[in-house]
Amino acid sequence: MKKIEFLPLLLSALIMAVAVSCSDPKEEEFCQEFELVTNPSCEAPTVCCPEEGNCYYLATSTGKKYPCDASQATENDKNGCDKAENDYINENCDTTKMSVADRKSIKLELTAFTRKMMVKARNYSLCN
Amino acid sequence: MLNKKKIVYIFILTISIIIFAIIVVKTFFVKDKIRQIETELSQRDLDIVFGNDSTLVSVFLYANYGCPYCCKFFNEVYPAIEDEYINSGKVKIIMRLTFNSANQDLTTAMKVAVCVNKFGNYEYLHQLFLSQSNIVYTTDFHDMVDEFIDKDIQVAECILGGAADEYIKDNIEEFEALNLKGVPTFVIESKIYYGFKEYDSFKKILDYHLTH
Numbered sequence: 321m322k323k324i325e326f327l328p329l330l331l332s333a334l335i336m337a338v339a340v341s342c343s344d345p346k347e348e349e350f351c352q353e354f355e356l357v358t359n360p361s362c363e364a365p366t367v368c369c370p371e372e373g374n375c376y377y378l379a380t381s382t383g384k385k386y387p388c389d390a391s392q393a394t395e396n397d398k399n400g401c402d403k404a405e406n407d408y409i410n411e412n413c414d415t416t417k418m419s420v421a422d423r424k425s426i427k428l429e430l431t432a433f434t435r436k437m438m439v440k441a442r443n444y445s446l447c448n
Numbered sequence: 449m450l451n452k453k454k455i456v457y458i459f460i461l462t463i464s465i466i467i468f469a470i471i472v473v474k475t476f477f478v479k480d481k482i483r484q485i486e487t488e489l490s491q492r493d494l495d496i497v498f499g500n501d502s503t504l505v506s507v508f509l510y511a512n513y514g515c516p517y518c519c520k521f522f523n524e525v526y527p528a529i530e531d532e533y534i535n536s537g538k539v540k541i542i543m544r545l546t547f548n549s550a551n552q553d554l555t556t557a558m559k560v561a562v563c564v565n566k567f568g569n570y571e572y573l574h575q576l577f578l579s580q581s582n583i584v585y586t587t588d589f590h591d592m593v594d595e596f597i598d599k600d601i602q603v604a605e606c607i608l609g610g611a612a613d614e615y616i617k618d619n620i621e622e623f624e625a626l627n628l629k630g631v632p633t634f635v636i637e638s639k640i641y642y643g644f645k646e647y648d649s650f651k652k653i654l655d656y657h658l659t660h
Contacts, residue, residue, distance in 0.1 A: 328460065328461055328464035328465070328468075329460050329463065329464045331464070331468075332464045332467040332468050332471070333467075335468065335471050336467060336471055433579055434576065434579045434580040434583060437572060437575050437576040437579050437580075438576055438583065438588060438589075438592070440572040440575075440576075441572040441573045441575075441576045441592065442592045442595065444569055444571075444572050445564045445568045445569055445570070445572055445573055445596065446564070446567075446568045446569075446596060446599055446600045446603065447567065447568050447569065447600070
């Protein structure tokens with residue numbers, strides 16, 4: 321077969337290569353995406369679901385149950401739910417993800433520049 | 449009857465024509481799919497604004513300081529935009545803090561940001577958040593917030609009185625209502641631009657809006 325018969329294919333390949341190489345990259349990839357499913361009650365899982373005399377807190381995102389233990393009830397914790405509530409918060413709430421030790425390590429890791437900015441922010445952020 | 453050579457040739461030619469047609473259609477007839485919103489956004493009282501009030505183009509930026517590409521935008525792209533567009537009064541950037549966390553430290557820090565911006569000088573806090581967003585979890589930062597509340601009644605009322613809470617809640621609700629994907633997202637006039645953009649790309653966008 322004559323080589324010229326491949327010319328249209330080569331031409332198309334060339335145009336396609338140019339078109340693809342000149343197109344902008346997908347900049348959406350740079351986007352820091354997040355799901356906007358907020359859990360405002362996270363810090364206080366007040367809805368305790370009844371179950372066979374006891375009740376449990378339910379993490380809706382994972383489906384995990386945190387059952388109360390009536391046998392551990394005290395005067396201040398009449399349903400024995402303190403442990404379940406604490407476990408729920410520890411595993412599901414952002415505020416507890418950073419421990420006191422973590423906070424201290426961040427404090428130690430602050431750069432000199434950040435410290436300088438901190439002083440400036442403290443001194444110059446208010447008008448009076 | 450067609451011989452084998454002709455069949456191969458017709459096949460190659462047909463494929464070539466199809467590919468060529470697809471390229472032509474894609475290149476010249478399919479417009480960029482930039483999403484548009486139905487109504488233009490307007491500036492709110494607690495917005496953090498970089499630039500003058502009387503500008504030709506308002507860029508609404510949904511961002512937070514925990515987002516690396518938001519910080520990259522402010523560190524690498526914003527200075528050039530400031531030189532060419534903001535200082536000359538052509539453009540202002542209206543930052544709407546948007547984050548997805550029930551974290552109390554973070555929420556407080558964002559409230560401090562909008563309130564200090566409204567009633568004080570936000571420049572240094574902005575630089576502090578850019579340099580180290582995790583600063584909001586430190587006791588030093590908590591002490592500074594307490595000091596702000598003690599020293600400035602307007603800042604205190606803004607932080608503790610619910611105005612900042614309401615503003616941040618509105619930002620998140622607006623973000624959801626516009627069905628935006630994440631941060632940073634820029635809304636200019638009614639067009640939505642997702643993600644971090646290098647200065648050259650951003651310049652093209654700004655020039656387009658300034659000339660149309």
